[in-house]
Amino acid sequence: xxxxxxxxxxxxxxxxxxxxxxxxxxxxxxxxxxxxxxxxxxxxxxxxxxxxxxxxxxxxxxxxxxxxxxxxxxxxxxxxxxxxxxxxxxxxxxxxxxxxxxxxxxxxxxxxxxxxxxxxxxxxxxxxxxxxxxxxxxxxxxxxxxxxxxxxxxxxxxxxxxxxxxxxxxxxxxxxxxxxxxxxxxxxxxxxxxxxxxxxxxxxxxxxxxxxxxxxxxxxxxxxxxxxxxxxxxxxxxxxxxxxxxxxxxxxxxxxxxxxxxxxxxxxxxxxxxxxxxxxxxxx
Numbered sequence: 001x002x003x004x005x006x007x008x009x010x011x012x013x014x015x016x017x018x019x020x021x022x023x024x025x026x027x028x029x030x031x032x033x034x035x036x037x038x039x040x041x042x043x044x045x046x047x048x049x050x051x052x053x054x055x056x057x058x059x060x061x062x063x064x065x066x067x068x069x070x071x072x073x074x075x076x077x078x079x080x081x082x083x084x085x086x087x088x089x090x091x092x093x094x095x096x097x098x099x100x101x102x103x104x105x106x107x108x109x110x111x112x113x114x115x116x117x118x119x120x121x122x123x124x125x126x127x128x129x130x131x132x133x134x135x136x137x138x139x140x141x142x143x144x145x146x147x148x149x150x151x152x153x154x155x156x157x158x159x160x161x162x163x164x165x166x167x168x169x170x171x172x173x174x175x176x177x178x179x180x181x182x183x184x185x186x187x188x189x190x191x192x193x194x195x196x197x198x199x200x201x202x203x204x205x206x207x208x209x210x211x212x213x214x215x216x217x218x219x220x221x222x223x224x225x226x227x228x229x230x231x232x233x234x235x236x237x238x239x240x241x242x243x244x245x246x247x248x249x250x251x252x253x254x255x256x257x258x259x260x261x262x263x264x265x266x267x268x269x270x271x272x273x274x275x276x277x278x279x280x281x282x283x284x
Contacts, residue, residue: 001090002070002149003032006062007080009039014081014193019045021083021191022076027091034080035066059142060158060167067157075152079143082192085113093146093188104151104180105172107140108188116194124168124184126280132186138280140182142168144190147175154178159210159217161262165203166210173218173282176275177267204245205252208235212256217264219282220272228256230284 032048034041041050097103110122120128124137155174159167172182211231215224239245
């Protein structure tokens with residue numbers, strides 16, 4: 001199986017820990033690559049290849065560059081600050097998919113190994129509930145995801161133009177559009193530190209721009225204004241007392257309508273129906 005870890009070289013200890021956890025996996029043959037996003041990876045353990053990108057192409061494009069270099073029937077994406085504590089994680093995840101081939105993408109439960117409270121955002125569903133409860137989902141936390149290679153290729157990969165933010169939603173939607181489903185496996189665990197992500201004007205801008213692009217690239221045209229409108233209302237409620245955040249967010253919102261999102265491949269109406277029946281229509 002192919003394993004892709006994207007890094008800018010700023011977290012060497014975390015990267016080493018994650019790679020060690022991958023190399024400790026039993027029962028699977030691994031083809032592991034570290035993609036240096038504007039960084040030349042050095043000091044990698046034996047059995048890990050490197051790919052140096054001369055500039056920062058963004059998170060989704062960087063993952064896609066790595067995916068093109070690895071082989072195997074499955075592909076696993078692991079962030080450079082994540083790790084998988086069980087040496088049978090990959091074997092167990094593959095067994096879960098092979099027992100139910102309707103699963104096209106699997107995300108594990110995410111746990112901070114230090115024991116601090118885990119952010120609720122790591123559970124990719126509106127009704128968070130028990131983090132150990134497994135279910136269908138319609139977005140993913142991108143830091144540890146496993147897909148059959150054929151499904152990943154059928155989706156077209158991660159959304160290159162996004163650079164950062166919401167690429168996990170698009171990939172999940174496109175997995176659903178292949179006729180498969182996206183599954184949150186509460187009984188499988190990946191580790192990740194529970195740190196608050198940096199929030200700056202560029203983050204707010206990309207968050208809004210990519211939300212519009214997500215709709216323009218993927219939804220039937222009649223649903224585009226409904227989806228964008230619902231999320232505009234949600235952000236107004238969330239950040240009503242944060243005018244600077246809203247200012248940057250609306251700058252991205254305008255850019256999303258004005259700028260080319262890099263192509264379009266709308267999901268089918270049957271996919272909208274399947275997602276609706278499974279619990280979440282792509283309207284919010």
